Amino acid sequence: MSTVSTPTTPSSSAVGMRTVPFSLGRLGIVAGNTFLEAVRQKLFNFLLLLAIALVASAQLFREFNFGSSELKFISDFGFGAMVFFGSTLTIAATAQLFFSEIENRTALTILAKPIWRTEFIFGKFLGVFAVVGVFCALTTLLLLALLYNRETALMAADSEAFEHGRIIQYGDLVLLGVLQWLKFGVLAAITLLIASFSNTNLYTVVMGFFVLVICHLQYLARDAYAQVASLPLRLLVRLLGYVFPNFQVFNLADQIGIGAGIDSGVFLRVAGYALIYIAVIGGLAVYSFRNREI
Amino acid sequence: MTYPNPASAIEITGLTKDFSLNLRGIKLRAVENLTLTVPEGQVFGLLGPNGSGKSTTIKIILGLLEPTAGECKVFGVPSGRVDSRLNVGYLPEAPYFYRYLSGTELVRFYGRICGVPRKRLDERVREVIDWVGLSGAAHRRVGTYSKGMLQRIGLAQALVHDPRLIILDEPTAGVDPVGSAEISELILKLKTQGKTVLITSHLLAQIEDICDRVAILDRGKLILEGAVDELVGLSNRQALIVDSLPAAELEELRGWLSARGHALKAVEQPRTRLDQLFLSKVSRPQKGGEAK
Amino acid sequence: MKFNLAALRPLWTGLLVVAALAVTGAAIRPFEEPAWQAVRAQQPALKLDSLQGALGQGITAGLLGGFRAIVADFFWIKTNSVWEDNDLPATQTFIKLVTAIDPRPLYFWQNGSRMIAYDMPNWRIIAAGGYEKTPQAEQRRIDEEQSAVALKYLNEAFGHHPDSPLLYVEIANVYLNRLKDKASAAEAYRKAALLPNAPYYAGRIYPELLRKLGRHAEAYAWLKQLYPTLPKVIDTAKGITEFQVQSAMAPVVLERIRELEKELNIPQIEVFKP
Numbered sequence: 001m002s003t004v005s006t007p008t009t010p011s012s013s014a015v016g017m018r019t020v021p022f023s024l025g026r027l028g029i030v031a032g033n034t035f036l037e038a039v040r041q042k043l044f045n046f047l048l049l050l051a052i053a054l055v056a057s058a059q060l061f062r063e064f065n066f067g068s069s070e071l072k073f074i075s076d077f078g079f080g081a082m083v084f085f086g087s088t089l090t091i092a093a094t095a096q097l098f099f100s101e102i103e104n105r106t107a108l109t110i111l112a113k114p115i116w117r118t119e120f121i122f123g124k125f126l127g128v129f130a131v132v133g134v135f136c137a138l139t140t141l142l143l144l145a146l147l148y149n150r151e152t153a154l155m156a157a158d159s160e161a162f163e164h165g166r167i168i169q170y171g172d173l174v175l176l177g178v179l180q181w182l183k184f185g186v187l188a189a190i191t192l193l194i195a196s197f198s199n200t201n202l203y204t205v206v207m208g209f210f211v212l213v214i215c216h217l218q219y220l221a222r223d224a225y226a227q228v229a230s231l232p233l234r235l236l237v238r239l240l241g242y243v244f245p246n247f248q249v250f251n252l253a254d255q256i257g258i259g260a261g262i263d264s265g266v267f268l269r270v271a272g273y274a275l276i277y278i279a280v281i282g283g284l285a286v287y288s289f290r291n292r293e294i
Numbered sequence: 295m296t297y298p299n300p301a302s303a304i305e306i307t308g309l310t311k312d313f314s315l316n317l318r319g320i321k322l323r324a325v326e327n328l329t330l331t332v333p334e335g336q337v338f339g340l341l342g343p344n345g346s347g348k349s350t351t352i353k354i355i356l357g358l359l360e361p362t363a364g365e366c367k368v369f370g371v372p373s374g375r376v377d378s379r380l381n382v383g384y385l386p387e388a389p390y391f392y393r394y395l396s397g398t399e400l401v402r403f404y405g406r407i408c409g410v411p412r413k414r415l416d417e418r419v420r421e422v423i424d425w426v427g428l429s430g431a432a433h434r435r436v437g438t439y440s441k442g443m444l445q446r447i448g449l450a451q452a453l454v455h456d457p458r459l460i461i462l463d464e465p466t467a468g469v470d471p472v473g474s475a476e477i478s479e480l481i482l483k484l485k486t487q488g489k490t491v492l493i494t495s496h497l498l499a500q501i502e503d504i505c506d507r508v509a510i511l512d513r514g515k516l517i518l519e520g521a522v523d524e525l526v527g528l529s530n531r532q533a534l535i536v537d538s539l540p541a542a543e544l545e546e547l548r549g550w551l552s553a554r555g556h557a558l559k560a561v562e563q564p565r566t567r568l569d570q571l572f573l574s575k576v577s578r579p580q581k582g583g584e585a586k
Numbered sequence: 587m588k589f590n591l592a593a594l595r596p597l598w599t600g601l602l603v604v605a606a607l608a609v610t611g612a613a614i615r616p617f618e619e620p621a622w623q624a625v626r627a628q629q630p631a632l633k634l635d636s637l638q639g640a641l642g643q644g645i646t647a648g649l650l651g652g653f654r655a656i657v658a659d660f661f662w663i664k665t666n667s668v669w670e671d672n673d674l675p676a677t678q679t680f681i682k683l684v685t686a687i688d689p690r691p692l693y694f695w696q697n698g699s700r701m702i703a704y705d706m707p708n709w710r711i712i713a714a715g716g717y718e719k720t721p722q723a724e725q726r727r728i729d730e731e732q733s734a735v736a737l738k739y740l741n742e743a744f745g746h747h748p749d750s751p752l753l754y755v756e757i758a759n760v761y762l763n764r765l766k767d768k769a770s771a772a773e774a775y776r777k778a779a780l781l782p783n784a785p786y787y788a789g790r791i792y793p794e795l796l797r798k799l800g801r802h803a804e805a806y807a808w809l810k811q812l813y814p815t816l817p818k819v820i821d822t823a824k825g826i827t828e829f830q831v832q833s834a835m836a837p838v839v840l841e842r843i844r845e846l847e848k849e850l851n852i853p854q855i856e857v858f859k860p
Contacts, residue, residue, distance in 0.1 A: 064663065064666055066693070067693075069691065069693035072655075072659070072691060072693065073659050076655045076656045076659050077656060077659065079656075080653065080656040083653075159829050160785075160829075160833070163827075163829055163830065163833065164783075193603065197596060197599065197600075216652055219622075239608055241611070242607070242608045242609075242611030242612050242615070243604055243607045243608050243611055244607075244611070245611070246618065246622065247652070248622075248625065248652050249618060249621055249622050249625055251625060251629075251652040252625060252628075253655075254628070254629075254654070254655040254688075254690065255628060257655065257691075258690060258691055258692075260628070263624060265620075265621075266620075266621045266624045266625070269617060269618065269620060269621035270621050272617065273614065273617065273618050273621065276610070276614055276617075277610070277614075280606065280607070280610045281607070284602075284603050284606055284607070287599070287602070287603075288599055288603065291595060291599065
């Protein structure tokens with residue numbers, strides 16, 4: 001054992017008087033560590049490879065000779081893969097990265113440091129958000145490359161269909177990738193909220209998927225509200241329509257394949273919608289976690 | 295033995311902690327009306343059987359739990375506040391760390407969390423890792439560490455920000471006698487540097503050797519508290535260690551004592567301790583830690 | 587029986603979470619509504635009643651969950667599969683199912699109508715014994731039946747694509763190629779040519795059909811008003827590409843004008859001056 005002593009203690013009274021303001025730096029440290037942990041997990045690599053494989057398999061549509069409409073099929077399947085695997089990754093990774101801290105008691109070690117629980121929870125969220133961002137970026141880039149490559153080939157073969165130039169609006173394709181990322185951010189915040197009071201990883205994942213389905217069908221509650229006769233039921237339906245975010249509003253990917261773009265005003269509203277929900281749900285997760293006994 | 299009036303590292307007053315089991319009023323009282331002071335600059339042992347409230351008390355000190363009643367302060371700052379932990383380093387029981395980080399990365403990570411200035415961080419990380427004797431293994435992933443190495447890297451992360459108070463929860467649990475002795479040496483070194491160490495352990499022999507004061511909890515209540523020497527010393531006895539005396543000289547001594555009103559209570563062969571015998575015979579690991 | 591209020595904390599937290607989310611949802615609704623209406627406008631109403639029997643619950647949930655495009659794509663691939671097997675009932679069912687699920691891609695309507703109008707008569711005639719054995723009258727009847735189905739299908743498409751010239755072109759082709767009805771085909775080509783982004787050939791085929799119907803004066807009047815609108819030279823500043831100039835075939839149109847002037851004996855002083 002080394003006999004080198006530790007340095008002398010800094011001035012006790014000065015250290016004792018310091019306060020600990022909220023720090024984005026500490027939040028970033030937790031986020032970075034969470035990101036590092038996530039990308040080393042087999043789940044992330046598996047889902048990423050699967051999504052890449054599915055997007056790449058869109059090449060098989062050549063066999064059907066759809067002409068310029070092949071681009072629609074590639075786009076639909078590409079975004080479909082991104083949504084399906086991205087949702088799975090978001091829920092599973094958020095739950096896993098949170099509960100691994102609880103079960104392994106690394107949460108004890110880190111929360112015994114001068115760190116706010118808010119910094120810890122938001123740090124975990126940002127780490128997951130970054131992982132999902134990498135996933136969305138890679139699948140969007142792959143889809144973009146596939147579409148561009150295929151469209152170039154189709155343009156050479158069928159000039160009439162491309163009389164007005166390229167069909168796919170690549171800038172809007174990237175924007176849609178961003179919107180899917182933001183949607184996954186809302187989903188990660190929801191999963192973290194569930195995890196903040198849940199006892200097990202499994203429960204969190206199951207509830208996460210359950211809420212995901214509800215959020216996709218939330219618009220039915222909005223539409224049905226006016227048709228419900230019974231007042232208590234009508235109030236309940238209305239409440240459901242308000243409590244759960246509307247994930248259908250992110251459903252703009254269909255437009256890419258048929259050559260339509262997205263309106264910048266719509267993009268900004270949907271993006272703002274996502275960011276507001278991330279902030280609110282994230283804040284609720286912090287509130288719930290504050291009272292959790294580790 | 296009297297003490298000058300030291301500042302208190304930890305002040306616990308009337309601390310009670312209940313855990314709710316269900317809606318019908320049934321609670322589990324883990325700690326009941328605990329009042330305790332841990333003086334600064336001492337090694338303090340917190341003892342008790344399983345379920346006595348030691349871990350709950352530690353968690354309240356660390357701000358991980360809220361007390362139901364009473365208060366707890368660390369260097370005068372309520373323990374629920376984040377800034378109370380600026381001066382606290384904590385080594386949990388059976389520590390588990392992020393397996394994919396190297397020893398250096400791990401300590402660096404916690405150093406950054408604790409606010410060690412960036413320009414000092416690398417140097418400080420090297421210092422503490424060297425101090426706990428893991429320089430040779432610091433580049434390896436924590437997932438490859440043995441139990442003793444985990445304890446030492448755990449100690450390093452607890453010390454990286456140079457805290458005034460170090461809390462060690464069962465620091466030698468599952469560690470071999472050599473590793474255990476090394477950790478005891480480290481604790482005593484911390485004391486010489488003016489640190490306060492709060493240690494919980496089931497290994498009473500070890501507590502006896504290194505602690506200045508101890509508190510014993512049972513079913514959430516404080517049973518006994520005081521300086522170790524005062525608690526375990528038999529104040530009305532003395533032990534003299536002499537060379538082996540022949541029987542005649544022993545009788546002569548007995549008679550001499552009797553003439554002065556004293557009695558020779560026992561004649562025994564002194565024993566060294568088994569752990570001391572073990573340490574004297576077994577080779578210590580080289581600097582850098584043993585392989586798993 | 588006294589209650590442990592501390593144990594109710596999770597309940598209070600849960601109620602607070604629900605309340606906070608409800609307030610957020612209500613407060614954010616005006617901000618979200620315009621975007622939601624824009625998204626809804628791009629998604630025609632889903633007629634679940636017509637789909638219920640054909641779909642399983644999982645697919646229905648997928649449709650409701652916003653995966654219409656990919657579900658429709660999947661069924662279109664299925665359509666191609668049964669089309670390759672010359673399975674008329676299945677092909678017809680899947681064609682209608684695809685456009686019921688997602689009527690937005692024009693591609694489904696165009697290719698669906700072609701399968702109905704061109705391939706299905708062929709299958710039916712072969713099933714009836716082949717072209718050699720099936721009487722001409724029977725072949726004609728099959729053609730008319732299938733063409734009627736295709737035209738009805740294409741007219742349904744206008745509900746989702748009111749300004750599509752390509753749908754009129756498909757209708758025109760059915761009239762011309764299957765029903766040999768030049769007059770109706772001409773009218774459909776005319777409607778196509780009048781719509782924005784119409785293919786240039788629609789504007790040329792219409793007067794050709796008028797000529798075949800003996801309506802030379804109408805054809806001449808049409809071509810004279812058409813010619814000035816055609817691109818004749820490449821102009822990148824105005825967005826006129828080489829492809830557009832070649833597709834427009836302005837010299838061919840001028841040629842047709844000159845031919846009609848001879849047929850109609852237009853005096854030299856009154857000929858069209860480009």
